[in-house]
Amino acid sequence: xxxxxxxxxxxxxxxxxxxxxxxxxxxxxxxxxxxxxxxxxxxxxxxxxxxxxxxxxxxxxxxxxxxxxxxxxxxxxxxxxxxxxxxxxxxxxxxxxxxxxxxxxxxxxxxxxxxxxxxxxxxxxxxxxxxxxxxxxxxxxxxxxxxxxxxxxxxxxxxxxxxxxxxxxxxxxxxxxxxxxxxxxxxxxxxxxxxxxxxxxxxxxxxxxxxxxxxxxxxxxxxxxxxxxxxxxxxxxxxxxxxxxxxxxxxxxxxxxxxxxxxxxxxxxxxxxxxxxxxxxxxxxxxxxxxxxxx
Numbered sequence: 001x002x003x004x005x006x007x008x009x010x011x012x013x014x015x016x017x018x019x020x021x022x023x024x025x026x027x028x029x030x031x032x033x034x035x036x037x038x039x040x041x042x043x044x045x046x047x048x049x050x051x052x053x054x055x056x057x058x059x060x061x062x063x064x065x066x067x068x069x070x071x072x073x074x075x076x077x078x079x080x081x082x083x084x085x086x087x088x089x090x091x092x093x094x095x096x097x098x099x100x101x102x103x104x105x106x107x108x109x110x111x112x113x114x115x116x117x118x119x120x121x122x123x124x125x126x127x128x129x130x131x132x133x134x135x136x137x138x139x140x141x142x143x144x145x146x147x148x149x150x151x152x153x154x155x156x157x158x159x160x161x162x163x164x165x166x167x168x169x170x171x172x173x174x175x176x177x178x179x180x181x182x183x184x185x186x187x188x189x190x191x192x193x194x195x196x197x198x199x200x201x202x203x204x205x206x207x208x209x210x211x212x213x214x215x216x217x218x219x220x221x222x223x224x225x226x227x228x229x230x231x232x233x234x235x236x237x238x239x240x241x242x243x244x245x246x247x248x249x250x251x252x253x254x255x256x257x258x259x260x261x262x263x264x265x266x267x268x269x270x271x272x273x274x275x276x277x278x279x280x281x282x283x284x285x286x287x288x289x290x291x292x293x294x295x
Contacts, residue, residue, distance in 0.1 A: 038054065132238060136237045154197040
């Protein structure tokens with residue numbers, strides 16, 4: 001199923017369900033993908049027919065449909081069905097994001113880019129689970145050292161996190177080069193924290209860093225878009241974004257916006273717990289930074 005085909009069929013479902021499907025579809029097993037594709041192409045089937053009938057029509061087993069529902073975050077197939085009934089009865093469908101065309105003027109492009117970011121932020125917030133955020137906050141509060149990593153423009157988000165925590169008085173660094181990441185990681189100990197930013201969750205160099213961290217008992221927090229990705233599976237905590245707009249030369253328009261917001265949320269969760277200490281450190285760094293400001 002192509003991206004365009006998926007956008008079309010998912011327009012028949014609530015946005016919250018569509019986000020869940022997009023985040024796992026690439027990582028589904030063949031049988032699970034059969035069941036998913038059937039449900040997407042026949043949206044009324046889940047309400048009209050039994051799980052046994054759907055499994056037969058989709059050429060998969062009933063257990064496969066149960067596994068699929070659980071990968072979406074539901075407790076069971078029945079839980080998924082009841083949630084869909086509830087959501088579809090109270091919310092209108094969200095129109096798919098309209099891609100930028102060659103006929104758009106500058107204001108049209110601005111409206112679509114900003115609209116895409118707004119949609120991604122709303123989807124991220126609507127699907128946000130507080131428990132992973134709380135667990136990530138707990139890990140950061142207990143860490144002596146923090147390493148923030150990313151590849152490509154993901155590193156911009158990682159750098160912002162490392163910089164904020166450093167200004168707040170924590171032993172925090174951000175490295176883009178693999179050698180620098182590995183060298184600093186070798187100085188980290190059990191209960192220190194590695195924060196990884198990766199939209200796809202498939203960057204090879206980051207996976208190698210995480211493997212080393214796993215072997216040393218270092219806790220791994222990931223900010224990314226796909227909770228079933230290889231990086232997410234190796235992480236202790238996964239903080240999920242929901243940016244699924246069209247791509248330009250392989251890059252999503254709004255994915256970094258959602259990642260920056262999750263990073264800032266993580267920092268503010270820590271700040272809430274250590275407000276007095278952070279305020280004192282922040283004031284000291286602010287006085288130093290004033291040397292670089294025009295009077």
